Amino acid sequence: xxxxxxxxxxxxxxxxxxxxxxxxxxxxxxxxxxxxxxxxxxxxxxxxxxxxxxxxxxxxxxxxxxxxxxxxxxxxxxxxxxxxxxxxxxxxxxxxxxxxxxxxxxxxxxxxxxxxxxxxxxxxxxxxxxxxxxxxxxxxxxxxxxxxxxxxxxxxxxxxxxxxxxxxxxxxxxxxxxxxxxxxxxxxxxxxxxxxxxxxxxxxxxxxxxxxxxxxxxxxxxxxxxxxxxxxxx
Amino acid sequence: xxxxxxxxxxxxxxxxxxxxxxxxxxxxxxxxxxxxxxxxxxxxxxxxxxxxxxxxxxxxxxxxxxxxxxxxxxxxxxxxxxxxxxxxxxxxxxxxxxxxxxxxxxxxxxxxxxxxxxxxxxxxxxxxx
Numbered sequence: 001x002x003x004x005x006x007x008x009x010x011x012x013x014x015x016x017x018x019x020x021x022x023x024x025x026x027x028x029x030x031x032x033x034x035x036x037x038x039x040x041x042x043x044x045x046x047x048x049x050x051x052x053x054x055x056x057x058x059x060x061x062x063x064x065x066x067x068x069x070x071x072x073x074x075x076x077x078x079x080x081x082x083x084x085x086x087x088x089x090x091x092x093x094x095x096x097x098x099x100x101x102x103x104x105x106x107x108x109x110x111x112x113x114x115x116x117x118x119x120x121x122x123x124x125x126x127x128x129x130x131x132x133x134x135x136x137x138x139x140x141x142x143x144x145x146x147x148x149x150x151x152x153x154x155x156x157x158x159x160x161x162x163x164x165x166x167x168x169x170x171x172x173x174x175x176x177x178x179x180x181x182x183x184x185x186x187x188x189x190x191x192x193x194x195x196x197x198x199x200x201x202x203x204x205x206x207x208x209x210x211x212x213x214x215x216x217x218x219x220x221x222x223x224x225x226x227x228x229x230x231x232x233x234x
Numbered sequence: 235x236x237x238x239x240x241x242x243x244x245x246x247x248x249x250x251x252x253x254x255x256x257x258x259x260x261x262x263x264x265x266x267x268x269x270x271x272x273x274x275x276x277x278x279x280x281x282x283x284x285x286x287x288x289x290x291x292x293x294x295x296x297x298x299x300x301x302x303x304x305x306x307x308x309x310x311x312x313x314x315x316x317x318x319x320x321x322x323x324x325x326x327x328x329x330x331x332x333x334x335x336x337x338x339x340x341x342x343x344x345x346x347x348x349x350x351x352x353x354x355x356x357x358x359x360x361x362x363x
Contacts, residue, residue: 014274014308025262056303085307107310107318110255 003029004121005046009036009065010054010083015106019052019083022110026117036060040068043075050120052104055084055095063098070099079120083108186220238323242344245316248355252313272360275312279305279349286342298338299328305345314352320345 260267
């Protein structure tokens with residue numbers, strides 16, 4: 001199962017450990033760092049769905065880190081929740097006005113933590129849907145050509161592929177790069193050819209083989225816009 | 235100082251509900267969450283107390299405030315309400331313009347005593363739990 005990664009940045013080991021346990025119970029994958037200096041490297045190498053950021057850190061304040069994240073186009077879309085020991089209205093207002101989506105007051109209360117994180121990730125799933133563009137394929141073109149074109153547009157070299165099925169037949173392909181889906185292709189013709197039919201009692205056994213990519217016609221293409229933006233800014 | 239003592243005494247020394255939450259978290263994850271949290275708490279507490287004492291001797295206000303802030307969060311996490319309040323007062327005193335050294339020293343001493351007492355309580359809870 002592809003679990004969402006939640007990044008927690010806090011110089012306090014006790015808070016990191018607590019956050020780790022709560023995130024694990026929610027079924028997500030905690031990624032913990034104790035220094036804000038490691039954040040850019042982590043965001044570049046991991047697919048992060050949510051950042052939980054401590055406000056009071058000695059090296060750099062949470063607000064400074066937030067400003068740094070917001071400067072980078074591809075990191076801007078990641079929601080940030082501020083972890084703070086100060087719940088005064090002025091402090092919270094300042095935090096949210098700087099671009100944090102919410103705040104969690106320390107010491108961490110697991111129930112509040114889980115509720116806030118779950119709500120944000122639900123909104124994120126909705127936004128995620130909006131990040132996809134879908135279009136019908138007008139001109140008959142083989143899947144092989146399309147895949148090649150999109151890999152070039154997205155500057156993607158290493159690609160892995162899985163088949164989507166409706167339990168019986170392949171109905172499309174899903175493409176992954178760095179464990180992340182970047183394109184889904186719905187196919188027009190059943191991508192199967194019958195190879196052999198044998199009778200077993202009253203039942204017929206049909207053996208099929210997949211068509212080659214060059215023989216499959218496409219119906220719909222869905223592309224991940226965030227990746228398009230990322231490839232343009234790169 | 236007497237008022238402050240009264241405020242501290244009004245705070246619960248150990249809010250066991252916080253520890254119950256950790257026990258439940260451990261059951262859900264099939265891990266010894268309480269044990270791991272308490273082990274880390276004892277380690278960081280003794281380290282912070284040493285640093286509080288050395289920072290006090292150096293009269294390093296910003297560092298004292300940072301340490302108090304960390305101590306506040308750690309003690310709150312395991313239900314030590316009184317220690318949480320003491321750390322909060324210490325943090326505020328160290329952030330003020332004109333520090334009152336006698337008060338700061340008194341509160342550090344209170345924190346050390348309270349910490350020793352609560353460590354025993356936490357150990358007892360861990361054994362029973």
